[in-house]
Amino acid sequence: MAIEQTLSIIKPDAVSKGVIGQIIDRFESKGLRIAAMKKSQLSREDAGEFYGIHRERPFFNDLVDFMVSGPVVIMVLEGENAVVENRVIMGATNPKDAAKGTIRHDFADSIDANAVHGSDSIENADIEIKFFFSKREIH
Ligand code: CMP
Numbered sequence: 001m002a003i004e005q006t007l008s009i010i011k012p013d014a015v016s017k018g019v020i021g022q023i024i025d026r027f028e029s030k031g032l033r034i035a036a037m038k039k040s041q042l043s044r045e046d047a048g049e050f051y052g053i054h055r056e057r058p059f060f061n062d063l064v065d066f067m068v069s070g071p072v073v074i075m076v077l078e079g080e081n082a083v084v085e086n087r088v089i090m091g092a093t094n095p096k097d098a099a100k101g102t103i104r105h106d107f108a109d110s111i112d113a114n115a116v117h118g119s120d121s122i123e124n125a126d127i128e129i130k131f132f133f134s135k136r137e138i139h
Pocket of ligand 1: 054059063093111112113114116117118
C-alpha cells in the first residue's frame with residue numbers, strides 16, 4: 001500500500017478541552033507518523049480560504065466562526081493509506097454517527113465542534129498541506 005500524507009487539524013473545542021496529547025496518541029498508536037506540526041490561531045481570512053469549498057453551504061459562517069474561536073493544532077500525518085486511515089480514526093463528521101473508539105465519538109460534542117478535521121482525498125490533502133506548510137517544515 002502507498003505511503004501517503006494527509007492534513008489533520010485538532011479544532012478549538014479539542015484544544016480547549018486539553019486533549020491534544022490523547023488525539024495525537026490515537027494517530028501514532030495506529031501507525032500514522034507526525035511529519036509536521038504547529039499550533040496556530042487562524043484568521044477569518046485563513047479559515048474562509050481553507051474551507052472555501054463550503055462557501056455556499058448554509059453552515060459556512062458558523063464553521064468559520066468556530067474555527068477562529070481559539071487556537072488549533074495543524075499536522076501532516078504520514079503513513080500507509082494515510083488519507084483513509086485518518087478518516088477511520090476520526091469517525092463520522094457528526095459525532096452522533098461516529099463509531100465507538102473513534103476520536104469524534106470520544107471527544108466531540110456536535111457537528112460543528114467535532115474535534116478534528118482530516119483531508120477527504122489525496123488530491124485535497126496535497127492542497128491542504130500546501131496551504132499550511134512549506135516543504136522545509138515537513139520531515
Ligand atoms: P470538517 O471535516 O472540518 O469539514 C467541514 C466542517 O463543516 C465539518 O468538519 C463540520 O465540522 C462542519 N459542518 C457543519 N455542518 C455540516 C454539515 N451539515 N455537513 C458537513 N459538515 C458540516
